[in-house]
Each structure stands twice: as C-alpha cells, then as structure tokens.
Amino acid sequence: MVKKPAPDVTRRSEKSRRAIHEAALALVGEVGYRRSTIEAIAARAGVGKQTIYRWWSSKADVLLEAFLDLGEQAGQKPCEIPDTGDLAADLRAVLRATVDELLDPRFEAPSRALAAEGVVDEQLGREFVTKLLEPRLQLYVRRLRSAQEAGAVRPDVDPRIALELFVSPLAQRWLQRTAPITHEYTDTLVDYALHGIAER
Structure with missing residues (x-):
C-alpha cells in the first residue's frame, strides 16, 4: 500500500484563520x-467556536486582527x-490615500x-486606538518632526496635537456623514492646517 502523506495542519489552520477573519468582517458589516x-x-466560517476561542479571547480580538490582516493583504x-x-x-x-481606503467597501x-x-x-x-489608530x-x-528639523514647522509646535488639525476633521466627517470626503476636501484641510485662515 502507498502511504498517504499526513495532512498539513499548518495549512489547514491558516485556511480556518482566513475563513474566520472573512466571516467576522462580513458579519460586523x-x-x-x-x-x-x-x-x-x-457558523459562517464553518468551524467550531472552540477553534476561535483557542486562538482569540474575544470577538474584539478576532475583528481587530481580521481588520489588520485585511489591510496587509x-x-x-x-x-x-x-x-x-x-x-x-x-x-x-497620504490623506488622499486615506480617503481612498475609507471609501473602499472592503474597509x-x-x-x-x-x-x-x-x-x-x-x-x-482602547484596543482600536492602540492597535489600529495610534500606529x-x-x-x-515623525513626518512633522522631520519638517521641524528642516525648519518648515515651528519648533514649539507639538506634532501630536498638530496632526489633529487635518486628521480629526476627516474622521468626524466620515463617521457622521455630514458631507462627502474627497481629495479636494483633504487638500483644503492641509492648506488650512499649514497656513491658517487669517488674511495672508
């Protein structure tokens, strides 16, 4: 008799992990x-719930990892x-690329x-901020600090606060759907953040 090769457990686990990620993202949407x-x-992934609990401690962990994995793919x-x-x-x-990602149906x-x-x-x-947003x-x-070193941004400016001038309005408009988010909108945010709104 020809001995059949043992099943590849690693590949089977990876297949299950992908199925769980896809199921979690689809369901939450x-x-x-x-x-x-x-x-x-x-049920949607076709695995036992014990399989999920073996790899993750909560649905939040599943979803956050699935979302990170989706971005890498x-x-x-x-x-x-x-x-x-x-x-x-x-x-x-970078803000135009962010708009494209936020409008991508997968995300x-x-x-x-x-x-x-x-x-x-x-x-x-907290997990959302730590794992997804803060990085x-x-x-x-880092880019604003580099600009400070080059003399393009005042040395007394706190980069962590300054970035909120263009990131926060974009996030708010996207979350609340108060108006469309576009490349033109983010270009304007950059202009206002860097040059202000006072008469030049």
Missing part, C-alpha cells in the same frame, strides 16, 4: 458589532510617510462598526 457573536462567526500596512521635502505635498498624498463597513462601537465600549475603544498617527508625528 451586515449586522453591526454588538449583534456579531463568536457563535455566528464560527491590500498592501495598506502603515508605512512611513514619504519625505519629499515638501510637507504640504506629502500630507496631501468601510468594518472600520465604521469598530470606530462607532469603540465610542461606547471603553475596552474596545498610523505616529507616522504623522
């Missing part, structure tokens, strides 16, 4: 964070903001659900 359960994720893992020597151009470029529903639920769920909110904000901090 369809029914929201609160109505998404470990049981529902397991799409080539949107946070990376340094290019320093071309033109701060305004660099900020416009919009799960990211909106996470952000909204994080407002009322303190623990989830991206630190990219702005």
Whole structure:
C-alpha cells in the first residue's frame, strides 16, 4: 500500500484563520458589532467556536486582527510617510490615500462598526486606538518632526496635537456623514492646517 502523506495542519489552520477573519468582517458589516457573536462567526466560517476561542479571547480580538490582516493583504500596512521635502505635498498624498481606503467597501463597513462601537465600549475603544489608530498617527508625528528639523514647522509646535488639525476633521466627517470626503476636501484641510485662515 502507498502511504498517504499526513495532512498539513499548518495549512489547514491558516485556511480556518482566513475563513474566520472573512466571516467576522462580513458579519460586523451586515449586522453591526454588538449583534456579531463568536457563535455566528464560527457558523459562517464553518468551524467550531472552540477553534476561535483557542486562538482569540474575544470577538474584539478576532475583528481587530481580521481588520489588520485585511489591510496587509491590500498592501495598506502603515508605512512611513514619504519625505519629499515638501510637507504640504506629502500630507496631501497620504490623506488622499486615506480617503481612498475609507471609501473602499472592503474597509468601510468594518472600520465604521469598530470606530462607532469603540465610542461606547471603553475596552474596545482602547484596543482600536492602540492597535489600529495610534500606529498610523505616529507616522504623522515623525513626518512633522522631520519638517521641524528642516525648519518648515515651528519648533514649539507639538506634532501630536498638530496632526489633529487635518486628521480629526476627516474622521468626524466620515463617521457622521455630514458631507462627502474627497481629495479636494483633504487638500483644503492641509492648506488650512499649514497656513491658517487669517488674511495672508
């Protein structure tokens, strides 16, 4: 008899992990964070809920990891903001890319659900900020510090506060749907943040 090779446990686990990620993202987009359960994720992924609990401690952990993994698959893992020597151009470029990501159907529903639920769920909110938001904000901090060293930004400016001048309005408009988010809008935010609104 020809002995069959043993099943590849690693590949099978990876397949299950991907299925769980996809199920979690789809569910939260369809029914929201609160109505998404470990049981529902397991059923949709075709795995036992004990499989999920073996790898994650909560649905928040599942969803956050799934969202991070989705970004990496799409080539949107946070990376340094290019320093071309033109701060305004660099900020416009990264904010335009952010608009494109926020409007991408793959990202919009799960990211909106996470952000909204994080407002009322303190623990989830902290994890959302720590794992997803803060690493991206630190990219702005480093680029603004580089601009300070080059003399393009005043030395007394706190980069962590300054970045909120263009990041926070974009996030608020996106979350509240008060108006469309566009490249033109973020270009204007950069102009206002860097030059102010007083008469030049």
